[in-house]
Amino acid sequence: MRIATTTLLALTWVASAAAAQPAAPPPGSTINGRSVAPVGVLIAGFDTDGDARTTRDELRAGTTRGFAHADANKDGKLGLFELSSWAAVWLGDDSALPGRFDFDRDFDDAVSPAEFAAELDRRFTRYDVDKDGIVVRGELLQAQPLRDQREPRRQRLPDPPQRQ
Ligand SMILES: [Ca+2]
Ligand SMILES: [Ca+2]
Numbered sequence: 637m638r639i640a641t642t643t644l645l646a647l648t649w650v651a652s653a654a655a656a657q658p659a660a661p662p663p664g665s666t667i668n669g670r671s672v673a674p675v676g677v678l679i680a681g682f683d684t685d686g687d688a689r690t691t692r693d694e695l696r697a698g699t700t701r702g703f704a705h706a707d708a709n710k711d712g713k714l715g716l717f718e719l720s721s722w723a724a725v726w727l728g729d730d731s732a733l734p735g736r737f738d739f740d741r742d743f744d745d746a747v748s749p750a751e752f753a754a755e756l757d758r759r760f761t762r763y764d765v766d767k768d769g770i771v772v773r774g775e776l777l778q779a780q781p782l783r784d785q786r787e788p789r790r791q792r793l794p795d796p797p798q799r800q
């Protein structure tokens with residue numbers, strides 16, 4: 637009888653553990669709690685020969701194409717409206733990272749081709765975990781929830797000091 641009770645308890649525990657599993661995420665958002673950031677999707681999209689690997693040459697070519705797409709008025713730089721329009725289309729959201737402060741390192745409210753390329757190069761280098769100059773899909777998966785991939789809308793102010 638004791639064994640039966642133990643078994644029953646074990647079964648109950650297994651059943652409740654199963655019930656306690658979090659609901660499956662919506663398709664495409666995470667894989668085992670990991671997700672692909674918008675810039676990861678962009679870098680994956682630079683894979684022009686379809687081998688599911690993005691090389692540095694493909695990155696450079698994709699960056700040049702991307703800048704040309706983004707530079708709507710063809711003045712050789714991206715204004716902030718152009719940058720956010722580009723992000724809305726190519727990163728899927730105008731507040732997705734990298735944002736204006738990631739690109740515009742000299743704070744002149746414009747993104748030069750060099751600034752655009754440098755930021756995407758920095759992201760590529762960060763993704764290239766094994767430093768072989770190629771970013772594969774596994775390197776694009778990050779153990780971060782999707783909500784961290786957006787630029788913070790507003791910084792939270794620290795709590796006021798407690799009165800003693
Ligand atoms: Ca490729
Ligand atoms: Ca700039």
Ligand SMILES: [Ca+2]
Pocket residue numbers: 763764765766767768769770771772775
């Ligand atoms: Ca790599």
